[in-house]
Amino acid sequence: MDITNARTFLEVVKTGSFVSAAENLHISQTAVSARIRVLEEQLQRPVFVRNKAGARLTPAGEQFFRFAATLVQVWEAARSTVALPPGRAAMVTIGAELSLWSPLLKHWLLWMRRECPSIAVRTTIETADRLMALVQDGTLDAAVLYGALRRPGLVAELLFEERLVLARTTSPTTTEDPIGIDWGADFAAGFRAAFPDRPNPAVSVSHGPLALDYILAAGGSGYFREGFIRPRIEDGRLEIVPNSPAFAYPAYLVSSEKTDPSMLPRIREGLRYAAADTP
Structure with missing residues (x-):
């Protein structure tokens, strides 16, 4: 599936019309229609009903909407990992709740810069539920959050x-x-x-x-x-x-079966160091 088509689908959902989606994407309405048509052919189902008021999702479109954002996010994560910055051998992606960023994650970022200079870092601040979903689908390698709930395929270990x-x-x-x-x-x-x-x-x-x-x-x-x-x-x-x-x-380090096993020990070591250095 072309990720561009998924992006276009999400833009139509957000704006509620093909015309507004075309304006936001800086393409013609004909191009938007063509991308949605290809998407519908691939899914073998119509995803929008168009009328004078704009466009609304069909039942099949509502089902696809649950996956479209994840498809785009996973693609972005894959693209970022493959397209590493110069001088970097790998990428680690980690998220945390807002209340954990200062000073814990600040100390962790400084530790990574000092101890793992060949690893690029991408960070995200989100809610606990969203972080667990991003770890679950592989967008994030790991997340630090309070009160981790059990979810299939996720491992939560006490950090501090x-x-x-x-x-x-x-x-x-x-x-x-x-x-x-x-x-x-x-x-x-x-x-x-x-x-x-x-x-x-x-x-x-x-x-x-x-x-x-x-x-x-x-x-x-x-x-x-x-x-x-x-x-x-x-x-x-x-x-x-x-x-x-x-x-x-308690704060937990949450990872999944999709987390690179060579990265997890470094993430864990740095976070434990940062936690010990955090008052």
């Missing part, structure tokens, strides 16, 4: 274990109004069990570092990764709330 602790600012204006932070379903369940009568927070943030910046500026409290806030505890701007429950927050 953190704690989420309740911390508050130490300024005289500090209030007990806690900020809500999205640390995943396991934390949410544990938090509700520990604080069954606590109302929903007035302010909720999905990214821990942003929540920390907020309470340092405005005062307040919230659950944070213990290692991440240690510098703020040491400089006296934060303190751990006495007698408050702490929650385990």
Whole structure:
């Protein structure tokens, strides 16, 4: 299958019409129609119904849509791997959740640059579910995420274990109004069990570092990764709330049967080094 046809299919789905897809792809509407016709011949099914309002997916088109994005992503991964930058002998692709990038993945990138100079690196920030899907289909060699769920063909190994602790600012204006932070379903369940009568927070943030910046500026409290806030505890701007429950927050390295076996030990070694070097 021509990947160009799959890209064109996705553009028609995104824009809802052949005309808009042609404009975005900088080709003629006739070329879009020709690519979709070839795709339909290969699938032996029509994928769009065209009308005055644009184009909508047929049942067969809806089924193909589930695979089209993966086809394009896998092709891009293969192309990137084959077309290595000058002076590089191999490519490693790794993803992580946003909250893990600083400082863990920063330390890992520096380790890779120092210890594996012949290996090119491609990185991705995504949600946990999306990362696991990308590892599963081979787009990523591995991913680092919290609370890895079991999926067929994936291997999750414990990388390190953190704690989420309740911390508050130490300024005289500090209030007990806690900020809500999205640390995943396991934390949410544990938090509700520990604080069954606590109302929903007035302010909720999905990214821990942003929540920390907020309470340092405005005062307040919230659950944070213990290692991440240690510098703020040491400089006296934060303190751990006495007698408050702490929650385990393990991080996992997720790989698949498709991961290059020669790459995985290097990824693992660098991440364990970075984890040990991360407060």
